[in-house]
Amino acid sequence: MVAVLRSVIRGVGAHLPKRIVSNEDLSKIVDTSDAWIQERSGIVNRHIADETEKTSDLGAAAAKQALVRAGIDPIDIDLIVCATATPDRTFPATAVRIQSMLGVTKGAAFDVQAVCSGFVYGLTIADNFLKTGQSKRALVIGAETFSRILDWSDRSTCVLFGDGAGAVVLEAQPQHGTRNDRGILATRLRSDGRYEDLLYVDGGAGSTKTVGHLRMNGREVFRHAIQKISGVIEETLVETGYAADEIDLFIPHQANKRILDGIAKKLGVAPEKIVMTLHKHGNTSAASIPLALNEAFEAHRVKEGSLILMEAMGGGFTWGAVLARW
Template sequence: MTIRAVVKGVGHYLPERVVPNSEFEKTIDTSDEWIRSRSGIERRHFAAEGQTTSDLATRAAKAALEDAGLVPDDIDALVLATSTADFTFPSTATMVQASLGMTRGYAFDVQAVCAGFVYALSNANALIVSGQAQRVLVIGAETFSRLMDWSDRTTSVLFGDGAGALVLVAENGKGTPDDRGILSSDLHSDGQYKDLLYVDGGTSTGTTGHLRMQGKEVFRHAVEKLAATAHAALEKAGLSSGDVDWIVPHQANLRIIKGTAQRMQVPMDRVVVTVQDHGNTSAASIPLALSVGKERGQIKQGDLVVTEAIGGGLAWGSVVIRW
């Protein structure tokens, strides 16, 4: 028998405030057409004043637990991917743990920017496979609107806030690609590219800072590296692109999503796309898209799902899941 980390529940939360592209036309030199043509984004959600990353994460976690038919104290571990922590410390995960009323187990953050959720999934899978946990709540949550330089027309229009969550539960499998659960993962990072996407603040400056990005260079790396990591993860699982039911990519840019799908030879009608409604929600984008994909009736039990993401670091990776 092989222990598998099987998805038992999924949920998401989006702040109430919806910001259409037209809102940016009032303050910077841009237009709805310019934003749509370059990114595919039409609108995004922004957190309310005083609404924190842990608030969003808690709402998504509750939705995932309800979907799984579990309560907080059924959970052994909570892994939260975010780059917009409420505080330097304690971890946002422990704050969500407290908000949920989870009185047992342990919680910790993972920080790999937009690749954070695939890193968190891989860590959660390792906890389950090694026997350190039976049930793990995995969350991606961000309030990237707090990091924007609102005078920068190239970045401020791209990002949004939100949260998504999965509940993973240990189950016995046969050790074949037909098993339900996480079948493989593939993770990478290369710090020599740190200047392509970063926030110019932290303990070195004593400020929160703003997001800075070399968009053309990030785009070039993204399509190549995302397709490569997805193929590598599929190969580890003994599968190929032809076996894929759904690609659920990091929702950063529609052109990147299309380019990656083309390289993988997977048609766009087998790609879950939410970027038009959410913008780039960093570590929250994949769990948000998984939850929306299930809600739409796209992702069904038994489907083979490939998630892939790239973010600052550069950090990138993919996870193959039999839903």
């Protein structure tokens, strides 16, 4: 079999702000309760960045841990992709700031804005750079400070989100070109701008000249999520010839427990294969998948050879899936 280049995951890392805000804490500032939040989302706690913590700080900390675990020096990284909807500044890219913080001086660094799907988009973009030989080692980071764009008087949204960051180190390695290879085996990305007004931020430098706040039609987002995510997962599995019951770990975007349960049921994924962290972290947007992957790694749930399915849907709508072997 002719060798091909695959993007192999060499290391994973994560970072969460120290401050933890519980449902009980939120009930003191908005008309809600622990029972109400848990029933509708499955969330119990979330981490909130303090005034001194920027998105780049969270992302750099996660990246450093991933690099240490990978045994790779930052100077050997030649691509940094940061998925974020809450950048430090309008420009430069948060990825460039992280690049400087890590001491990386070669290659390219840029942000990807696909909201909650950002990490899946980032993995797909980095994979294309690596498997074509344009880059050798990449950092893909999901980092968010969503607390900065929440309307803390809107109980339907402010209870759902949190801050955090996760990262993986990818390295191009020759493989046999079969579905049993290590690394990223298949990716699928989708978007449909007709649904923009169902999940968005009501501000922007090019429109209102303000940052704005997150707005969401939760009922409609829920309805679209199960259908669209299930569809893109099925496409990804068909490409590789795998069945859903062959997946070792299902690592979804941590948006809502009811959505995760609905997708797993529709696909026939066993509950014990689902990595669920939203009760601890809330919805951390682009950071949620790498945070969940990191938790699975630290719990020894992911091992060499594990077949991992990652998926997400975010504002836009954007959605996608990545199938990889650890």
